[in-house]
Structures are given as C-alpha cells and as structure tokens.
Amino acid sequence: MASFARLIRLTIGAWAFLLLVIALPAPSVAQQVNPTASSVKEQQLLQELNRIQGRVSIPDQRSGVLVQPAGRDWREFRNVTLRWIGGIAILGMLAVLVIFYLSRGMVRLESGRSGRSIVRFPAFERFVHWVTAACFIVLAISGLNITFGRPLLLPLIGFEAFSEWSQWAKYAHIYLSFPFTIGVVVIFLIWIAGNIPNRVDVDWLKRGGGIVGHDHPPAYRFNAGQKAIYWIVIIGGTAVAVSGYLLMFPFYLSGIEGMQWAQIVHSIVAVLFVAAMLAHIYIGTIGMEGAFEAMGSGTVDVNWAKEHHSLWVEEEQAKARAASDGATRPVAAE
Amino acid sequence: MKAFVAALVFAAIVAAGMSIVLNSVQQSSYEAFATGGARVGDPGHNLVGPS
Numbered sequence A: 001m002a003s004f005a006r007l008i009r010l011t012i013g014a015w016a017f018l019l020l021v022i023a024l025p026a027p028s029v030a031q032q033v034n035p036t037a038s039s040v041k042e043q044q045l046l047q048e049l050n051r052i053q054g055r056v057s058i059p060d061q062r063s064g065v066l067v068q069p070a071g072r073d074w075r076e077f078r079n080v081t082l083r084w085i086g087g088i089a090i091l092g093m094l095a096v097l098v099i100f101y102l103s104r105g106m107v108r109l110e111s112g113r114s115g116r117s118i119v120r121f122p123a124f125e126r127f128v129h130w131v132t133a134a135c136f137i138v139l140a141i142s143g144l145n146i147t148f149g150r151p152l153l154l155p156l157i158g159f160e161a162f163s164e165w166s167q168w169a170k171y172a173h174i175y176l177s178f179p180f181t182i183g184v185v186v187i188f189l190i191w192i193a194g195n196i197p198n199r200v201d202v203d204w205l206k207r208g209g210g211i212v213g214h215d216h217p218p219a220y221r222f223n224a225g226q227k228a229i230y231w232i233v234i235i236g237g238t239a240v241a242v243s244g245y246l247l248m249f250p251f252y253l254s255g256i257e258g259m260q261w262a263q264i265v266h267s268i269v270a271v272l273f274v275a276a277m278l279a280h281i282y283i284g285t286i287g288m289e290g291a292f293e294a295m296g297s298g299t300v301d302v303n304w305a306k307e308h309h310s311l312w313v314e315e316e317q318a319k320a321r322a323a324s325d326g327a328t329r330p331v332a333a334e
Numbered sequence B: 001m002k003a004f005v006a007a008l009v010f011a012a013i014v015a016a017g018m019s020i021v022l023n024s025v026q027q028s029s030y031e032a033f034a035t036g037g038a039r040v041g042d043p044g045h046n047l048v049g050p051s
Helices: A003-022 A042-047 A069-104 A123-175 A178-191 A199-206 A226-246 A257-282 A292-296 A301-306 A312-330 B002-025
Strands: A065-067 A115-117 A300-301
Touching: A042 A065, A069 A123, A069 A257, A115 A301, A123 A178, A123 A199, A123 B002, A178 A226, A178 A312, A178 B002, A199 A300, A226 A257, A226 A300, A257 A292, A292 A300, A301 A312
Parallel strands: none
Antiparallel strands: A115 A300
C-alpha cells in the first residue's frame, strides 16, 4: 500500500513538473534584451574624434558645434574632390571639342543653300531658350567662381577685386536662378511633345547622327542629340534648382547634413551640366553650318532642314498642303 | 535679336523683383542666427552683413 501511495505521489509530481515546464514560456530571441545595444560603438567614437562642441546661450543651438568630423569630409570634397571632378569634366569636354573640330571641322551644308527658308523656332520659343541660356551662362560663371575662383582668380586680381567680384557674382547667382527655373519649366512644357525618344532616334544614333562621317539620318523636329540635351536641361536643371533652393533657404527643410548633401549634388550636377552645355554651344555655333540661325533669326534654309530634319520637313510640308487645300476648297452654297 | 533682347530684359526684371522679395523675407545670417545681445553692431560690407 505504501509503495502504491509512493507511486501515486511520484506520478502526480511528474505531471506537475511536466505542466510547469509546458506552462512556462520559452525565452524568445525577440524578448532578449541586449544591454549594450544603445551603447556607443568604437567606430562612432572614432568618427567623433576632434569634434569641438560647447554650450551656447543664443536660440540657435546648432551654433554650439564649432567643428564636426562630417564637416571636414564635406570640406575635403568641396576643396579637393569637386575641383578634380569639375576640372576633368569641363577641361575634358573642351579638349574633346577642340580635337573634334580640328579633325572633323564644321559640319557643312552639303546641298548648298536653296534660298528658301522655313520657320524652325517661333519667337516665343526663342525667347524662352535665350532666357534660360543667358541665365545659365551667368549662373555657370558665378558658380565656377565659387569652386575655382579662390585658387585660380584670386592670385591674379588680388583680394580687393576678388572680394568685390565674388559678392556681385553671388548676388547674380541667387537672383538669376529664378528666371532660369522659370525657363526650365517652360522649356519642359513647350518641347516635351517633340522630345519623347522613338525608333528614329535609335537609327539616328547608329548612323552617328551626321556628326561622325557625312551621313544624314532622318529625324523629326528634334533628333536624338537634341533630345539628349533637352533631358539634360530638364533633369539637370531640376536637380540644381531644387538643391540650390535648399541652400538658399538654410535650415528650412534640412539640417547641416542635408545642406552638405544638397551642396554636393548641386556642385556635381552643375559642373557636368556646364560640360554638356559646352557641347551644345559648340554644335549650335561653329560645329554646324546654319545651325545658329534656328535660334538666331528663327528660320533655317530648307536644304539645311532637309539634311538634318527630313521627317520634320515632310510633316511641315504636309501641314502646309492641308492648310492650302482647306483654304482653296469650294464652299457649298446655301 | 528681338527675342534675345526681350529675354535679357525679362531675366533682369525677374531677378530684380526676386531680389526685392528675398531681401524683404530673408534676414542676413548675422541677424538670423543670433539674438540681439549677440549681434554685431555694424558687420560692415561683407557677404553676410547688409550691403
């Protein structure tokens, strides 16, 4: 009997132990607490070396940070890296254009002038182009002065003249950014329809666009090269405008780090933009005979249009025929 | 040529207009980031003070 009772106690004890084990929740990985998770890591400590920070009594507490490591990285970019990127992009493009001009020369009008002209860009489109172009040239020169003025111009003209010039260049850079932005927006709207890439552009690119060699691949109003310039202006212009306004209104939308990033984006896009526009200016002036007339007087010779934009000429002639047919069509008597 | 001249005039007018707007909205940095007690009386003719 005693052994039976011991067996019962043993069985009850075993069940109780089993229930206790099942009832107790197993410690999950998610509930484990890492007591050092929020502690400062060695890398963070190393990054904060030489940080000089104190307390200030004025409302702007950011002024308490006198030196920060990220600021030194940004200064290294601004004073060294950016100058290399800008120098290589702009001088590289100039070198390519000079070599190209010396080897290829001006793209001539091979069929000669017909004496008849066709409207290429109406007055409003030329007006918008020149608003944007004129502002861009001033913005480019004044912007390059910020990056390259101190090492290149200051030794030549001295502190007094450089200070005065830089101040006026800074004013021009800020205030002319607004008509430039208006120009980019209007250019986007008025020329978007003709700048959507299509199959004709692929053929144009495969055949070198008439720039390489003496081929004249067909193109509508804007060929693939002009479409590339269009999208560089729209995307690049938007990037420099947005990043520029972030810099113009400090701390409205971002802190110091955001402004450093805005300056990095603004400066890199800007120097690449300048390099691309050098190529645009080249092909629109000394690179191609008759090209400047399109934005100068607004009209081009019909033979020039047929050589470089044959599909566009066909479209324009079809429109003219349709208009003349409509004008001469007899009207039914009532 | 008319379009070019008109473009220059338009750009100049917009720039001048925006200079008036910005100068009325924005403060010089010596004013924006300091209290009256910490302001420099006359910051002189430089890039951060009044011209």
